[in-house]
Amino acid sequence: MKPSLFETMAGWTHGIGLSDVPEQAVDVAKRAVLDCVGVTVAGTRSPIAPVVDRYVADTGDGPATVIGHERRTAVETAAFANGSIGHALDYDDCTGSLGGHPSVVVLPAALAVAEARTATGAELLTAYVVGFEVAAKLGRATNFVHYERGWHPTATLGVFGATAAAAKLLGLDADGIATALAIAASTAAGMKANFGTATKPLQVGRAAQNGVFAARLAAMGATANVDAFEHDQGFGQLFNGPGGYHAERAVSTLGVWDLIDPGLTVKQYPCCSSTHGVADAAISLRDEVPAPAAIRRVDIWTHPRRLKHTNRPAVSTGLEAKFSVQYVAARALSTGQVGLGDFSGDAIRDPEVVSLMRKVHAEPMPADRWGSDHFPAEVTVTLDDGRTLRTRVERPRGNGPELALTDAELGRKFDDCCRSGGLSPDTTAAVRTVLGTLETVDDLQELLAPLRTPDASAAGWPR
Known part of the structure; x- marks a missing residue:
């Protein structure tokens, strides 16, 4: 059988x-x-x-x-x-x-x-x-x-x-x-x-x-x-x-290693991956925008499968903002970045970002523009002076082996996350060293004990 x-x-x-x-x-x-x-x-x-x-x-x-x-x-x-x-x-x-x-x-x-x-x-x-x-x-x-x-x-x-x-x-x-x-x-x-x-x-x-x-x-x-x-x-x-x-x-496909193909996507941004192409595209256009107030309209197209759960023209919580292409685009065009601090209650109520969100219009991308991986994002920014800025991102950075973050970029992300979570630089470095040689570690407490015990030097550990 x-x-x-x-x-x-x-x-x-x-x-x-x-x-x-x-x-x-x-x-x-x-x-x-x-x-x-x-x-x-x-x-x-x-x-x-x-x-x-x-x-x-x-x-x-x-x-x-x-x-x-x-x-x-x-x-x-x-x-x-x-x-x-x-x-x-x-x-x-x-x-x-x-x-x-x-x-x-x-x-x-x-x-x-x-x-x-x-x-x-x-x-x-x-x-x-x-x-x-x-x-x-x-x-x-x-x-x-x-x-x-x-x-x-x-x-x-x-x-x-x-x-x-x-x-x-x-x-x-x-x-x-x-x-x-x-x-x-x-x-x-x-x-x-x-x-x-x-x-x-x-x-x-x-x-x-x-x-x-x-x-x-x-x-x-x-x-x-x-x-x-x-x-x-x-x-x-x-x-x-x-x-x-x-x-x-x-x-x-057993024996075809998914860790290699299609591989891993390590996120650059702390929000839904279906918004990342939009973030990359908007950030790439930011330097051409004189000021956020100079934007008349923003148009976005992403795959219907991705837009379905990220089409949120207004948000009331940071969690909702993580699933809003409108918020992510507005934040990226406003500041040129999307980071850990951009999904707090204060951040999502930023008047400049809220105003810009009202100008963002998202539509499902027509099938003839989906591409082979269904990851593309297209962003068009229309300025008050009549200029139109356009770009298309086929796949966001970090997506798969061809676009993987460098070891240095991954290390910076890890350090930033640990700093945000209250770990001291010394503890962060020690944990990173253990993880870098994980296959040689005999006692997992080398990894877990520093993560379990809050640093006395880390102010505000939330426990």
Whole structure:
């Protein structure tokens, strides 16, 4: 009998070791872990951090670190907290095959289990790689139907990556991993209707938590239907509908490393990736604009799939602003940048930006201009003096290996995130050094202890 998708994924997950992973993929994975840790530190000062803090405070002690907390908690709780905080700023990485954010759902699950199991850095890195690849392969099997139906793939598909990573660290055999994936199928949830609210990152944290939950239940002997993806009342049919999914696309690409192709998108801007092409385009035009007040009109075109959840002409919260091409364009044209401080309550009420937003008009890009990757953004700025400025960005910086941020740029982003989250320069440098040689680390406390204990020199740590 032909093995099911979950059985195939499980066999591959069980058999992979770090030595089987191409050096290029390992390097990308290490960059991803660095970036994810950085944005999670920054996320400890996000608006949802107090909500997560209160949730963690209501749970018992345990073996797993919540970044920014001195007290450790249960493994599943830590996965939830770090996943939620890591996604709070929408500054974490993406990959095209998943149609979402892989690291922020896979790494928190892996990190929590790895710490509880006293795993090495190499074991953590291996688990991250298999989790990333499993989530990406599920994306290949279901997108873009899945995405366009309104599901949030980071949560609904990312849960399988979190499960694979946790199961790998728990030492499950192939049958156990397949069972864990089938359990995870019954926990999958997350919708785009909640983009622009605190629930977007919270549903990602829940997916990380559910990945640990599914793997632990399988390890304890729970059963599940390993055909739960292809079953006529299974994941594919329920989430995508008849004819809307293709398991063979996942199976046939095992061994094609998604970490390499399409690769990783490391964000330059702390907002929805569907706005990044607009940000790049608007920033490139900024020097030609005499002053924001000289702008008469701004026209934007992006792919309909991307515009659908980022077309917000007015915003009332920083979270909404992260999903507004109008706000991102206005901010970029006003100041020539889009940074961590640009999504606070005061920033989104900046009179100059609010005035400029009223002049921004967004339209879905016609199909003949989509390009092969569906990433292009076009921005036209009409000035009061009659001049028209136009530009098109095919893909934003940071998107994939060809446009990857340099090591120096990634390092600056990490340092900025850690500074924003309250880490001292010395602690930041120490953590960055550990992450740079993660595969050689024997004791993960070298990484986690500095992230768990607030710096006395860091004023205003939000705990």
